[in-house]
Amino acid sequence: MPLYETVLIARNDVTQQQVEQIVDDIGAELQTDGGDVKKREYWGLRGLAYRIKKNRKGHYMLLGLDAKPGFVTEMERKLGLNEDVLRFMTIRLEEIDEAPSAILSRKSDDRERGFRGPKPAGRFESGRRRGFDDREEFRARDGFAGEEFRPAPEE
Secondary structure: OOEEEEEEEEEOOOOHHHHHHHHHHHHHHHHHHOOEEEEEEEEEEEEEEEEEOOEEEEEEEEEEEEOOHHHHHHHHHHHHHOOOEEEEEEEEEOOOOOOOOHHHHHHHHHHHHOOOOOOOOOOOOOOOOOOHHHOHHHHHHOOOOOOOOOOOOOO
8 A cells, every 4th residue: 555644733722632532533544444554743732834723833743654545535535624633734655764753853852952051251241240330431421531440349
């Protein structure tokens, strides 16, 4: 049977368990039709590029399917009728990659970064703490221009 990859976006009002239930229903129907779910990934609640049906976020789910073409058209029809599904896209593949998708691997890279060290001093800052009256314009105005600069005592 041909291999397919389907990504669906569900409304942000539903819970992750409800999204999993939608996918479980698809998997159960697929098994009765003689197919199989080869890959299943929940990508999480992510922001949408633009508003879809008044939603700014959506639950993303990836499915790798081994199914007949007739089943895929019926699945797409049912997903289109489901009010909780905002968008879906199905493509045909030569093989399903068992490794985690790029989305999941990028999430794990973000978690591994951790602390990168202290921030360097800014471009125009010498690192010395300055009080309100330490700016050059206040020193010149108050007659401090000829004297040596003494930082204000810190409280």
